[in-house]
Amino acid sequence: MAELETQPEPKQKTIGAGQAYLLVAVPAPLGSEVLSSTIEKLSQAASRLSLSCPLLLAVPGEKALEEPVAMEAASHTNLPLRYVTYTQPATDAATPWLANAATQRNIFSLAGKIGARACTVLGTNGGSNCEFLTPEKLTLLMGPGVEGGFDLVMPLYAMQAFDDLLNKSILYPLSRALYGHRVRYPLANEFQASSKLLQKFPANLEKDSARQQGRLLWLATTAVNQNLKICQVQLGARRPQGHEGIELSDALAQLAGPLFTDMEDNAAFWQRVRGSHDVPTFGNAEVASGATDTVDVRRMIEAFELGARNLREIWSLVLPPVTLMEVKKLSRLTPDTFHMPDALWARIIYDFALAHRLRNIHRAHLFGALTPLYLGWVASYAVEVNAAGIAMAEERVEQLARAYEAEKPYLLSRWRWPDRFHP
Amino acid sequence: MWEQVHQALQQSIQRVLFKIATLLPGVLALVLALLIFAAIGWLLALILRRILLAMHFDTRMEKWGIANLSEWSPANSPTFLVTRIVFWATFMVGLFVGIAAFDASSAYGVSSYIVGYLSKIVAAIVVLFAGIVIARFLSRSVLINGVNMNLQHARLLSLGVKWLVLVFTSAMVLDHLGIARGIVDLGFGILFGGIVLALALAVGLGSRDLVSRSLERENLKTTKEEDVVRHF
Secondary structure (H helix, E strand, C coil), rough: CCCCCCCCCCCCCCCCCCCCCEEEEECCCCCHHHHHHHHHHHHHHHHHHHHCCEEEEEEEEECCCCCHHHHHHHCCCCCEEEEEEEECCCCCCCCHHHHHHHHHHHHHHHHHHHHHEEEEEEECCHHHHHCCCHHHHHHHHHHHHHCCCCEEEEEEEEECCCCHHHHHHHHHHHHHHHHEEEEEEECCEEEEEHHHHHHHHHHHHHHHHHHHHHCCHHHHHHHCCCCCCCCEEEEEEEECCCCCCCCCHHHHHHHHHHHHHHHHHHHHHHHCCCEECCCCCCCCCCCCCCCCCCCCCCCHHHHHHHHHHCCHHHHCCCCCCCHHHHHHHHHCCCCCCCCCCCHHHHHHHHHHHHHHHHHCCCHHHHHHHHHHHHHHHHHHHHHHHHHHHHHHHHHHHHHHHHHHCHHHHHCCCCCCCCCCCCC | HHHHHHHHHHHHHHHHHHHHHHHHHHHHHHHHHHHHHHHHHHHHHHHHHHHHHHCCCHHHHHHHCCCCCHHHCCCHHHHHHHHHHHHHHHHHHHHHHHHHHHHHCCCCHHHHHHHHHEEEEHHHHHHHHHHHHHHHHHHHHHHHHHHHHCCCHHHHHHHHHHHHHHHHHHHHHHHHHCCHHHHHHHHHHHHHHHHHHHHHHHHHCCCCHHHHHHHHHHHHHHHHHHHHHHCC
């Protein structure tokens, strides 16, 4: 899978022979300028951390066209750097998260082959991510793993109130309630994984590649399952990539679908977990700049009402009667008073996760049917944040996460006895 | 005179009784064949079910990525689907054997006709079943996508698609069975053409303003809302 390039430097050894490298992987090809500046930043970060092991920079591509540039940039620093390329899987603009997962699998596979001490991934949207990461942020990202013995270092971003709403409404609170870890961005662009965690992946990945199709890598879940140490580092303000041209229902299917599949795989584990706990966090919290606008929720509420009028028959295959009744009541509220209780939203997500497992309806339809409900939640969140102020957004997300935890017994009951009548 | 009538009646009753007596072994053979093959089918299905459960067939299917099979099977289990197919296939073989035995005993030569027509009926049932499943799937797809595209008449569209597919399926089934072929062809052509024309007229004339308003709203949405809200 990975293609190791020969090195022109004089004191060369075969990669992986006797040296424990710190693998730094870039998931997209970099231009010469970005590559040089990334190496410069890495050099600064390495000197701050007093790294004892050499760095191995992995860049996708069949041929190491930029290798001379990398070596030239490295020669200006004291960085013990080597350069390697790996095969980047074919990407599809319609499925960016699956493409990222495939790339990460290739990186992990490479890390496994060379026996890397740890693997740092610098983001999944190429050059712009590398520019976002300053030497200080790189130090923060690589430090806890190298110096503190953490097996997984996850990022913590300062997002704007109306950014990354799918993560705020489903991915974060659901993974927190299920597995008990408060990792704010379970699908991270930047992270560092130790060799202990990496060892858990190749076995899973290569065993049945057909099974990996349509799945994402939930690093924190794997780390928690294996009782490994996790921490978060404050990487500052950033806006999500905002993948153009992807329908909301497709995004739901690509992001929530794999999490639901993961739930099925780890059912024996998460059923034993109660509550949640904080993970150590390093770095100074930043406040997201901008985002002073309020959101006009009328269109979202219209979409929700349209769904409530037309999709009742399909929702009834997934949701129990009481939930349907509450949804119907919601559809009669005016935009000013529109409020979807957190407990209701948590139960809706749990019911959809169960329907995903039981295949009550075709999975392509399942996430399409969830979309108007999701827009209803977004509208409710926006109404509250508009009224309480942007500063309250984080507290609002925390409140939702607690509601997911409080409703977990409902999920357990439905998951264990799906045929039992639920009013 | 009465003697002749009595004699004629006696002869016709004898002929009827003779025919019944000739058919009875055939009917008996048919019933017996059905019972025996049903028992064989049940036994085969039972053995197969145990083997598949022992080799964790359902889990393997999922691991191999053939997840869609579960969606078509009873109780969402590929094992049940396979065992049921085996049972009903054996039962159908029994039916054919029974009909052949019935025909041999009655010596009327109807079995080739019945078997030939029976195969058409089976194919027609398969077409009908597939049509109903496709109609349901497409109508749900249109409804959900219509709602997510903010189309106010998504339900009407979904209903239209469902009935189009059902009408199309019915025409195919009747045509396959050879029932009123000419009328079905003509009727289907008129009905299908009429529905398409009506939809075209409705969208082209009646809903012109509605469509333009929908498109305007979509454009407005993409400029204003998405600047502030980012879902992913």
